[in-house]
Amino acid sequence: MIHSQLIKKQRMILFTSIFLVIATAIISLGIGYSSVSYDRIIPTILGNGTFKEEFVLFSIRLPRIFITILCGMALALSGAILQGVTRNDLADPGIIGINAGAGVGITIFFLFFPIDAGSFVYMLPFIGFIGALLTAFSIYVFSYEKGKGIQPIRLVLVGVGFSMALSGAMIVLISSAERQKVDFIAKWLTGNIWGADWPFVLALLPWLIFLVPISFMKAQPLNLLSVNEPVSIGVGVNLQKERMILLLVAVGLAASSVSISGGISFIGLMAPHLAKSLVGPRHQLNLPITIFIGGWLLLLADTIGRNILEPDGLPAGIVAALFGAPYFIYLLIKKA
Template structure:
């Protein structure tokens, strides 16, 4: 029988192979047909200018972005589930996506022209909206000096999410057609139209914050215990929850800012990883990140393939997988 470390290496190797396979499939999918030999030749520096732009500036950039968005959302969801000690928690359920979405809608609603935005405008506003939403939810979950109840945190997040979504709908109905299309596309979730500049914004955030969380895996293991046990082992519950919540919000906020309001990745990926390897964050976090990357890259590939040459938005494909899986988790969760 394999030890947990052997299982971890076996699952990690399998996930890396699957991820490389879906990344290659995504690179192979597009408006122009390419043989395997042509694609490999272009990737290694061959091909003409048009082929180079097609592969590197359109296909590769969205594939790399899908990897980082999937990893960031998955790890963020894992932290939310650890902080709340609830497998149903995720950035989309706890108000982060809704807060970022409201920030984006407010920006589009009051901006005179979206063409004048700098590349940092949308990420900054979306992350600010996500952080403000998280701080509000955290503040409303506090009761004096008491330890914050994970259940109260979840219920507050769900309630505030509903409120943010209602405000979004109210504003969206008053947008002109061009702005409505922009907001609607972002709300569903897509990585189409992004550039390497977006990769340079997102990649350092995901890598640095993920490494910080991984370096604190022992703290996260303690935080997943009962409050009394964790406090007995020296954990400052409220402070730890606040710090890790903010890190998770930053991760999700940047991913949502660039990829749109993609749901379910932060719910499904940690759940699958926990079933495969357990809740030790030393193994749990890396496997969660790989599963999230596979999910987003795979969804992007399916969305581009199923009705080619047109495409289905990434968020729709993930929702088609995520909604039934959410119901499955709900059915399996003990009341």
Template sequence: MNEAVFHRKRTLRTLITLIILVLTAFAVLLISMNTGFTKMSPLEVLRTLFGGGTPRDELVLFQFRLPRIVIALLVGMGLAVAGAILQGVSRNALADPGILGINSGAGLAVVLFVVTNPMRESASPMLLPVLALVGAFAAAAGIYLMAYKKNKGISSSRLVLSGIAMATGINALMIVLTLQLDPNEFNFIATWQAGSIWGSNWKFVVALLPWIIVLLPAALWKARQMNVFSLGDDTATGLGSYLNRQRLLLLVIAVALSAACVAVSGGIGFVGLLGPHIARRLVGPRYEHVIPVSALIGGVLLLVADLIGRTLMDNSEIPAGVMVAIIGGPYFLYLLARSRT
């Protein structure tokens, strides 16, 4: 088949996939607005959206449900794109911000701030992504140093193993911290580790949104560079790519995305693993297609997980991270089984 024709067909397929995902996200968003502890009919939601609702309906929809829905969508998009970048840079299908320990590093910084700062209620939400960024970069630097081997650089297998070791160590440290906390702080950390979308008001949306607006286009801008990475280091260097510089820049984008998302959502894993894998199955391996499709898949996945977690049980809420793990755990084992064949 002519290469230009193949490229047009692939682009058309990507466009159709994006349209379907946007419509799916919109449908899940509408269902989420209608679903919750306080019952609201679709007509009441529609009326409230256009300014005709009761004070109670406006409070429920605009102050409780919509901020959480927007946060879930943004976090899912950010984590999925971060996972796509890490898989592209490392050329490892198992790379994910949660598995590599980046989320754990970001979370440790946020948790340390929350449990040691008596004035945390009045602290600006804008501070949390910055703190998470410090923790994430510290974890990423540690992973990089452990995975690096002189004269050989970084291998994908060492990167994943170093990340798993880093995540295990940080999680053990967080468990030690919880043993010395009062019940309220213990409950917060336990909820955070489970992946609850705890930053569910408009202040946290405003804190997260600039990171998503800046970093997602930056990732898309570097998509062609990740296509070159997939050819191997020697080929990429031969094509004129400044390998280490480009890899470092992409890692910075992935770490920053993960940190900003973790700051408002807790330790949600597997979104960065599932999103890119499903995207590649739908639109192929080229990253200019994979990144936008991954973003929408991640957003829809976390929206659905949060919706199920809020509605599955009448008197309690299952964190979105637990619902994602129920899906992601078996898929992770499937990938491990495939990698041995």
């Protein structure tokens, strides 16, 4: 039974998180290389803007904002699930190699398979999912110890090793590719929000619509998986079944996100920790907050990055890493 005061606190923090997302989105709408005056945003949305204002708002700003928020939400939720399933506070789809696995799959598909322009956008999440799933399975096998289950520290070390190896494999793959394709993969590696158009929103949205409710429905099993295995077995949890379902959900969320946003790390590490520090470890309470904090963090990183250097800006993945890497080191020292 969750105390009513804690539920009230959760709702207040949830509304605050939503407000931060909306406020940052409004700020992001009006600033950038091609800016729109804030007093012209509402008239333009209502159809009374100039051609330039409508083009900037509807073809550049809004799709990018939606993509960034959705990708941040997916990465944050994926990180929360991975931390619960592995009982490791350092788990993050970028840090432990899942994002890199999706990247290798996308790189191979982009370089060596015939691409139909009409279906390319919608194929990317599936290709990324296959690459990420194979990587996650390999990491799981190497991190598992018979009789003891997954070893948390070993999982991070194996994941970091896979991430570095797969990033190297991507560089080898593109070393002899065409310049245009090399530029695309290079943007992906830096976490540049390259898929900033409405078809990418439509490609990503079904994954979240399907996987987010499953995550919420599995909040109680995730609570039990976060404690030690004997306790979980004692209360009747089918460990292997629940773990496999949740890992598939986490991989699907991460792969669908990074296939469009690029190789972004640390959002899935920071957002769950912030949510847990605010409302505690129960996933029924912290998962909704995790989602909105993740969306806000990536939107904030992208907004800052776009306006640091003009006209191209700094990739959101680099900005997120500037904040996330020190936090990861802090957690690593804390656990040591």
